[in-house]
Each structure stands twice: as structure tokens, then as C-alpha cells.
Amino acid sequence: MTPMINTLYLPELREMLANNDTQGLKEFCEALHHPYQTAEFMEGLTAKECWDVLRCADMSDRVDIFLYLPWEKQVEMFETGDPKEAGEFIAFLPPDDRVDLLNELPDEISERIMQMTPEEDRHDIQRLSQYDENTVGAIMTTAVAKITENLTPREAVEAAKKQAEEMETIYYLYVVDEEDHLRGLLTFRELICSLGKPDIKVSDIMERNLITIKPTEDREEASMLVAKYDVLALPVVDDEYHLIGIITHDDVMDVVLDEAEEDAQIAAGVSPLEDDYLDSPIHTIVWKRGMWLVILFIGAFLTAFTLNSYDEQLSKCIWLVIFVPMIVSAGGNSGNQSATLVITSLTNGSIHPYDVLKVLRREILIGLSLGCILGLVGIVYSLGYSSVNPGVPWYQVCVILPTTLILVVLCGSVIGAMLPLFFSKIGLDPALMSNPFVAGIIDVMGLVIYLHVAFFFLPGLH
């Protein structure tokens, strides 16, 4: 767990800044284990002070430390910094990060910075910014180590060495022709093993059949491929099989963590937040939650409608009402369980939409078993309840409550499992549509079942 803003070095840093102690600041930037830690100690500084400290460091340290500063601080530094300095600095940032950064800035600031950016980098930025937020293109980097197939292993090592400073990974060397068509992949491991073998070319040892992805595909698709094939990076190619970028394992890790968070929020009926909870404006959170609360609330009105249609019978038999929330929640809980099991299995690929009959059979068995268990607890309740409420017909309570519980839990389990499968089949994100709706639908269903069971065993009410 990260500590609160770390103020340990803050006084020293401020003193060095005041004394213009360039050497001291440079040493600070180089001294710590990892740029992450240097960045952590700088969290208490203002955006301007951050520029002043970083200016003293070598460019590679400067980039590393900057990338580990909190996202809001990075944005603030670019918003308030000198456009010329920012424009020159941005040329050294990884292609994917700088696009994200520029997208976050107000248009006039990002334009001013872009004017100060070297032409080649500017083109690269423009090319990457065209991809939508959740696509492969938006998370890929264009800094790919490339070699040609006629090199010897020794020449390939030299070529990699030249690119080592700038590229995100040099452990996968992509083999391309003169027009940048992807021809193959040479892992550094393979390359090292072939060093010293005479008369060997890259084309003899490269892997030709590669798993690739298009820049317009969903970033989740890319992360699934990386997880499945355990690769360090995935090449991104266009329709003509030009190599235009790679997705690296650390980008994928961020995607996986992001998506898990989004799925959890969606399952709770919150439209995923773009920023951290504490950094999101109140009105944004109210909008992202309120939208769903209102939709679910309108759905819940169906329960009121249902109860209202039976109000005469209910007023004759008020003890029925006592158990309504309990029964509704038992159905909701079992439905939520099934929905979540099916959604997580769809996500990890262990269930497919066409497994519907297998899932149905299992959920009927599971729902019946769970219903019987709750039914047994229900009988104990009923006996207890009747004993302290002598006016209530105990034998009827003891039949109505367990019967209802069995049916409600059974239907809850089955509906909870089927809805995500159905949504997945018609091409909607099961996570998006299932949990909150499942709860609403099962609430109404639970009520209808309860009332019908009750009226069946209490014929006098009709």
C-alpha cells in the first residue's frame, strides 16, 4: 500500500530549488532505487517545482521519473508549463503515453505544445490519436525494435543495441521488409542461442507464424491474447500487414486491472469512472450512479404495482406482508450469485453462450438444492414466528414460506444464469446488462411467486 504523500525529502528539495543547486537535484534524481520512488518523494511539489527538479536530470531519468508521477500531476505540468519546454520534452515520452497526455489537455494548450514538437513526433502523435479509447490502437506503442531478415545474428544484436535506448522492449525483434510489412519475429533468446553459429541469417531462425492484432480491435481482446499465449508483446498490423506498433505486457497489465475495476463497477450499477474516486467531481459520480439508480428505481416500481394489485387480499392477511423483503432478498441473492458465476466464466472463457443447456441443467439442480436448504431454515422461522403470533395459522405459514423459498431461489438461480448468457448471445456485454437488471426482475418474480403460493394455500382470500 502506498503511503500518504511522502514529505520526507520535501524540505531538502525546496532548499536545493531555492539555492539553484542543480548538482544536488541531479543527484536526487539518480540516487533512489527506482524512478517510482523518486516520483513518490516529489508528490508534494507543485507542477512548477517538478519542472525545476526534472530539468536538472538527464533526459532518460527525466522521462522515467515523469512517467511515475501521478497522472493528475503530469497533466498539470503540461497545462501550466512552458509550451516550448513541454513540446520538446514530449518528443522523448513513449508514443502511447504522450497521446493520452495531449488528449487530456485543453485543445488550445495541446495545439500550442504540438507546434513545438519535432515534426516526426508530431506525425506519430497525430497517427495514434485517431484510435478510439478502448481500442488496441490507443494503448499500442509505435516504438518497436525492427530488423531485416538478411542480417546475421551478430548484425541483429548490433541493430538491437542501436535501438535499445528508445524502444519499449528489445527482447522481441520484429522482422520487416523495406515497406514495413511484418515478416517474422526473432526473440532475443533465440538470437542469443544462434550467436556464433556460422552462415545463419535472421530469416533462418525467425518465427514466421505470428499472432497479430488489428489496431481497431478491442483492447480487452489484446490482453486476452497476451494472457493466453504468455508473450511479452503482441504485434499490431494494419490490413496490409504493415507493422504499426506493439502492445507490451505492462500495457496489458494496466488494461486487465482497469477492466476488472470497470466490471466491478458495472456489476454494482455504476458507469465506470474515468478518474479515481477521490479525484472525480461530485457531479460526475452523481450522474454515473444516478442514471442507474433511476433506471432500477423505475423497474422497482413494478413491485409496487404488483403488490397494489393484491392490496385487498393483503389487508385481510397482514402477516403475509411481514415476509416480503426476506423473500425478495433471498431471490435476489441467489440470482446475483448465478449471474456472477456465469459472467466471470464468460469472461475467462470457460463458458460459451452455446453452453446454455449445460448451465440450465446445473442451475436447476443447484437452485433446487439451495431452495430446499433455505426452505428448511424457513420452516424453523415459521414455527418460531407462529409461536409468538398465536393469531396466525401456523400450519399454513409452515407450508407457504418454504414452498415460496424453494420456488423463488430456483427461479432466481435460473434467471440469474440465463440473462447474462442471453445478453452475451445477442452481442451485448453481459456484465453491463446483467446484475442490476437481474435483481430488479427477480424482485418482481419473487413477489408474484410468493403471492400466488399464498393464495393457493389460503383459498379464502380469493
Added chain:
Amino acid sequence: MTPMINTLYLPELREMLANNDTQGLKEFCEALHHPYQTAEFMEGLTAKECWDVLRCADMSDRVDIFLYLPWEKQVEMFETGDPKEAGEFIAFLPPDDRVDLLNELPDEISERIMQMTPEEDRHDIQRLSQYDENTVGAIMTTAVAKITENLTPREAVEAAKKQAEEMETIYYLYVVDEEDHLRGLLTFRELICSLGKPDIKVSDIMERNLITIKPTEDREEASMLVAKYDVLALPVVDDEYHLIGIITHDDVMDVVLDEAEEDAQIAAGVSPLEDDYLDSPIHTIVWKRGMWLVILFIGAFLTAFTLNSYDEQLSKCIWLVIFVPMIVSAGGNSGNQSATLVITSLTNGSIHPYDVLKVLRREILIGLSLGCILGLVGIVYSLGYSSVNPGVPWYQVCVILPTTLILVVLCGSVIGAMLPLFFSKIGLDPALMSNPFVAGIIDVMGLVIYLHVAFFFLPGLH
């Protein structure tokens, strides 16, 4: 998305097996893009047939393909295979995978296999098996590429080359002394850049300040470190700083995916399943769900208890009952939203347990806003309801319903946000304890609020 069991090559495979066509089978094992795909085509084979096919492949292909077979098939192959063949084969499997495999087998079978395993590997297996399931030790691998600090870059490349076949990654070379104490790390990137520089030793270019982890720590801690520092691997050291293994980025990816699934299941009140949904025995699922359903059901009995204490008043005013499930669900939904936002923020580290006041202030504002929004919808409902139910005092409905909604949503939001923080503070997993309990507590609270608001505005009922 993976297809159903792929039967495309099944007839050919079976024919080759029948004809004892070793050469054909060997070619099949080598032909496809990636061992994952070869494994996919073998899914339809029995465990014995899998052995027969793999036996024809080179050992390195054999291992790769085997590791991509479904987990159940791997276990079945070891359960039913010849212990001698299994014991010899296991020596070639990665150290972490083979321990998982042996742990899954019945004791007498794993012992018989262990007797056939080369002594060195047997010791390694015994050492790794001592770690608990969710620790770093259980997912680390002992196959680490090691070098000593007095080597020149060229000698280091040679040393790496020798280890390239067996090690999980050679891109991080760990520098150790004669007693295996971890002294530093040399990335292959750094090594390549130093090739050709004269008079340089590994000790001059290695990174000395490393982020390390203990084998007894939580595997989630390791995955957070890898995600945070964007490293390929994390060295695992014991108390004396001996290098005993590494955690690689692909192991971490599996942990992250696993944990996300577990958290989702916990949030829905299901004890995490160890196997896939379709592979888990029905009674296991019933147990893992039933346990929670019963706990939540017993909690929900409080709602019945609450309603029962007001049954006289309710029977005088049956229209109050109509809105019970609607109000309870509004509170539950808003509480669930807050709880999930706080839990995901605790997980990603953007909220800390001591942020309680900040969160409280935000949730009061958010809860009030959301309450007012639902309150407005509630007024529309009330007017609609009263117009079709002329017997009901409309001005009272129009006051009671919105007032209740504001209070219920406010309290739901605040309690939903505070409970996970509280659990986290006292050292319990917030995900484990929060969502299902939040729902139960808020249900009861919603009822109490509703009834008290109602009785306040309907003094005749008391």
C-alpha cells in the same frame, strides 16, 4: 473466444495413432503456429492418446504443448499415465507448474511419480511444496538465470546462452555470489548496450538496489509490485537474502485475472470456486453459495422482525406496504454502489483507510443529491399512485415517499462507503465482508426509516 472442443484434426490424429505413425505425429506437434493451438486440437483425445502423441515430439515441444492442455487433462494424464514416464517427464516441467500438478494428484500416485523423478528435481519439488497456496512461494519458479559479478559482458552473454533453454526468462540476469546471495540485476538490455566496451565487469553495470519479495508474502502483493514497477520479473529472497526464485510477468497476469474473478464472486456472496464453473461438482457450488445464502437469509429475518413489530399499524394502513420492496431496493442499490466504489479504490490504492473523513464528506453530498433525484421521481410516482387509488391521502403519500427516499439513499450511500473502510481498518478483506452484508444492513435500515417517516406524518397510526 476459444471454440468448442476442436475436432478438426481428430480423425487424422487417431489414424496416425492407429498406424503408429511416429513421424506424422512428430510433424503434427511441430507444425502449428503456437503450442497453444496444437494443444487445442488435442483436446478431444483421451489422456492415454495424449501421452501417445506427445511421446513422438521433442522434449521441448512436449513440455510446451502439455502446459497448454486444459488443467483437468494434465491432471488426468498424470493420474492414469505410467508413473515412470510421468516421473521422468516431470523433471522437464517448470518448477512452479509441476508442484501444482503433484498437489492435485492423490497422495499415493504423486508419491509413486516422485520416486521416479531425478533426485535434484525431487528436492526442488519438496522445497516449493512447502508454501501455502496464496503465497509468493507457491507461484514462483526456481528456474532463474544467474551470473556472477566478475564476468565481462561477453562472458555474461555466454553464460546466459547456456541457460537459455531451461530458464523461464533470460532477459533479467540475476547476479549472485558463491552462496547464492542476491547481489544485483543485469537486464539484457543493459548487457547488450555494454557489449564491446572494454574493461567492464558485470559489477560495474548491474543494478544494485532491487525490489525483492519474500516467499511467504501474499501473491497479490507480488502482482501489485510487478504492475507498479512494470518489471518482467521480481526476485524472491529468503531472510538471508538468498535468491530462491523469481515471479515472472505471466504468472502475475494469471494472479491478477484470478483475483479479479475471486473478488467478483465474493462481492456476489459466493466463496471463490477453485475450478471452473462447469467443472465444479454441484455439491461444491451448493456449499459455496448456500453458506452465504443462509447467513444473508438469517440477516434478512431482521426485516421480518422489524415489520412484525409494526403489524398493527400496517394493517390499518395497507398502502404503506406497497412501497416496501421499492424503498428497500433503492437503499440497497445506492449502498452497493458506494461499497463497490470504495472497495475498488481500496484495491487500486487510490483510497486508504485513513481517508474516512474525505469519503464521508463526499458520500453525504452524493447521497443527498441522489436521494433528491429519486425523491423527485418518487413524487411523480406518488401523484400517479394517488390518482388511481382515491382512498389514499395523496398529500401524505407525496411527503412520505420522497422524504423516505432521500434519507434511505443518503444512509445507504454512507453506510455502504463506511463499512468497507471499517473492515479494511481492522485488517479484514473489505471485499469479503462488505457487499452482501451492506445489502442486509441497509434493507433493515431502509425499513426502519420508512416506517418512522410514515408514522411521523401519519400521527393517527400511533
